Every structure is written in structure tokens, then in C-alpha cells.
Amino acid sequence: MNRRTLLGAAAAVAASPALAVVAASPVLAQQQPALDPENTLILELPGGRVTIQLLPDLAPRHVERVKVLARRGFYDNTPFHRVIEGFMAQGGDPTGTGTRGSDLPDLPAEFTPPSRARFIRGTVGAARTQNPNSANSQFFIMFAPAPSLDGQYTIWGRVVSGMDAVDKIKRGAPGSGTVTNPDRIRTARIAADNR
Template identity: 75%
Template sequence: MDRRTLLGAAFAAAAATPALAQQPALDPENTLILELPAGRVTIQLLPDLAPRHVERVKTLVRRGFYDNTPFHRVIEGFMAQGGDPTGTGTGGQRETRLPDLPAEFSPRSRARFVRGTCGMARGAGPNTANCQFFIMFTTYPSLDEDYTIWGRVVAGMEAVDRLKRGDQRRNGSVENPDRLRVARIASDS
């Protein structure tokens, strides 16, 4: 599919959603397309909130880093986490060969963790995010001002909703987890 067709579909889906209908057109350089088993997801990147995290996501996408990575932690009523090629929830600096990122937490007045929000997973410290990310299934105020928000789903949330549930960290394994097939920045298509 060429870039015009891809962006046209994303714009049409965004316009069909009343809350998004008044938003300006998506910037192809700040639009992330994920191909999941259940369909395409379009994410608006938010460099005004988290410029370093958005740049990291774009760098890793352009390297093909996220292609075929599992969603190793998908918790009903919470979120779907991926971005770790090891599938264990421990991947980061060793796999990316990039340093961890300093926190870019947003005040609640600017951004909140609601359905479709994309955040960066991190370790115990605030400056430990690297490559793992999550997409929210629902509103979760306890994450506000404590995790970096770098994007939001503008189309295709139903494909995220259909990801297989499981948690590698709790069960020791998620049998045949769903995988992010391909991730691309819209301007690169």
C-alpha cells in the first residue's frame, strides 16, 4: 500500500471519530503505523510532550527493531506492553545499544493515561525507559505524571483490544504471544 492510501485511511478513520474530527491532519513524520495480527493501528506521535522518547521510537522503528516483537504483557483492563525482542520484559540497553532515556513526564493538565495512550515502560527509576512501550486499554490515573506519554492511538484500537492476554513476568511464559508484525513511520512509506 502506498503512503497516500495509508495516510488517507488513517485520516478517514480519525475523522470518523467525533473527538478527533476537529484535530488537524496527522503529520506523516509523526505518525506511527503498527501492523498487528488483528489489523493496523495508527498512532499520533507527540514530540511536544516527549521529544526524546518520540525520537527513540522513530529511531528504533527505522532500524526495524520492533518488527516481529511479542506483546509479552497484555493485561485485561490495563494495558498491552511490547517492544522487547527477548519477550521477557527485561530487554533494553543491551538489545538497542542505546542509553536509557531521561524521564519526560507530562503534567496532568497536558496529558493523561486514558484509553489509547502510548507510554514508555521503565524500570524502578524514572530515567530507565529504553525501548519497551505500552498502549492503554482504559484510563489509569496512577500512571499520570509517573510515566512518559509519547503517543496516542487515533485509529485501529480494536486491533489492540484483540491482542492475546498474558503476562510473561507472572506466568513465566505467554504461549504464542501476539506479535507486532511491522512498525513504520508514515513518511517513510
């Protein structure tokens, strides 16, 4: 499996003045009266709890994969191996190399038109190789808007609380984002499982 990176997109984002503008998104900007526990992922990070609303209406296969892996305990103790200041934090590879995924097959892309959802602060997307149909277990959480990713990567969730904990994730080396002694996900669980 090839290294799963977003470095090319990071360079485009770094050069983009759009970082200062938070784009409105019909799906991601909606206020939800209550979260569906079956479609809520809870990450316990060193900096605190992060609650992610899963979006099966945008990416049903990816949401199902995240739920299966969280219920297996796959994400527990996995590192945020690539973290780029002003861009994103990437995790979901148990080896911490950015080259591995789960034992399940890769997923076909579920790209969302930018008119429905955009990569803004708090968006959670599926990491992949150059092959659009290579997403597996790795994901990334946006620190800032990245319009260059819209329609190019699958969006499967959005942070609804705990962005302060995401902001505390240890940053990687300038350019590559590779993190030495990275922060790890302590636990990842589906809210419905703790009733």
C-alpha cells in the same frame, strides 16, 4: 537491566473505580485535522493496523527514539509479552522477557503534568524500571484509563485509529500478564517513509 513492569500500577488500577471514567485530556483529546506523517507510527498487528500519533511536544526524546528504532526495523516481529486485561498491552522487548531494550542508552523521564495529558484508553507510554530514567525501547498501550500512571510514566503517543486491533491482542495470565505464544508486531514504520 531490571524487569520492566507496571504490575504495581495494575493492582492500583484494578482497585480503582476510575476505570469506568474516561478522563478528558487537553492534548490527547484534541481532534487533529491531519496527522503529520513524520510523527505518525503505523503498527501492523495480527488484528489489523494501528495508527499512533507521536507527541514530540510532550516527549521529544522518546518520540525520536521510537522513530529511530522503527526505521531500523527494531520493533518488527517483537512480542506483546505482558498484556493485562482492562489495563494495558506491553511490548518493545525483542527477547519477549520484559528485561531488555535496544542497544541505545536509556532515556531520561519526560513526564507530563496530568493537566496536559493523561493515561486514558489509547495512550501510549514508555515502560521503565523503578528508575524513572530507565526507559529504552519498551512501551505500553492503554486499554482503559489509569490515573495512577499520570505524571509517573512518559506519554509519547496516542492511538488515533485501530484500537479494535489493540483490543484483539492476546491477553496474558491473570495477575502477571505474562503471555504464552504472544501476538507480535508484524511491522512498525513511520508514515513519512512510505511516500
